[in-house]
């Protein structure tokens with residue numbers, strides 16, 4: 621099947637809230653939670669998407685004619701593209717009953733691996749969700765990144781023990797999940813983490829650790845101080861806090877402060893290869909994509925992810941060729957024009 625066929629097939633699979641829009645731009649779902657939307661007032665996902673579209677790419681075709689190299693290295697491994705699958709949790713609640721998290725992750729983890737990239741998986745209230753994801757990752761040599769919620773230390777360590785026992789490649793924490801009610805109800809306390817606490821968690825991990833949910837220079841500096849191998853510049857797609865800037869707006873200053881000290885990922889509204897190019901030009905090393913991958917998996921299973929990745933990496937390569945960038949390092953700030 622081609623991209624359009626798979627995308628169309630998702631229409632009656634993705635539940636009552638997602639409208640399977642031609643481009644996932646955060647508008648039709650706005651503030652639907654449950655659903656794929658955002659917290660009140662519901663405009664963060666749309667802002668994420670819109671701000672990438674404002675950035676123009678600068679063509680330069682007086683360059684050697686070579687196939688662009690889009691391979692991306694992280695944590696001692698090389699990936700086929702600078703794209704990781706973003707963690708998505710409670711998929712049945714937000715997108716309808718076709719899959720529960722373990723089934724969705726089962727498809728995602730293997731499909732991402734087969735395409736040469738890697739899946740980050742979501743955490744949930746039910747510990748069995750991460751256990752099941754870890755089992756799937758173990759079958760492909762541990763290649764996956766479970767994202768742990770900012771539970772209290774004891775619980776985070778328990779989860780990390782599972783990753784260590786199964787030699788999982790890397791771990792992540794969505795620190796911006798700190799405000800979630802089920803965390804606040806925990807005893808001892810869960811929620812936001814001090815630099816000291818993060819340091820302890822990262823030291824205990826003994827593997828590359830990504831902090832997801834960084835939206836300020838100060839936050840990025842603290843993540844580096846805590847020893848994060850990577851940060852994700854992310855506002856969680858607008859799901860944890862209303863009224864934030866878009867990720868495209870905060871990325872340049874964050875990159876200015878920490879580029880080269882940690883790997884910089886960014887997510888939120890990145891939909892095409894042109895968007896990936898824009899994100900890298902603004903200082904990201906790689907991107908995460910969430911919602912559109914889900915639609916493609918709901919529409920076409922593993923093939924959905926593969927076809928979508930082929931589409932966007934083709935667009936990225938074509939943009940690199942048109943803008944005179946032979947590899948990812950060559951996608952510099954001067955390759956874009958911000959009106």
Ligand SMILES: Cc1cc2nc3c(=O)[nH]c(=O)nc-3n(C[C@H](O)[C@H](O)[C@H](O)COP(=O)(O)O)c2cc1C
Nearest residue numbers: 706707708709714742794856857888889909910911
């Ligand atoms: C339904 C849904 C569930 C999500 N669950 C998680 C989660 O469990 N952990 C996490 O770190 N991020 C979660 N996210 C946030 C995504 O990982 C990502 O940061 C966000 O969707 C922005 O990327 P996108 O615009 O490409 O979707 C979720 C997002 C959605 C829409």
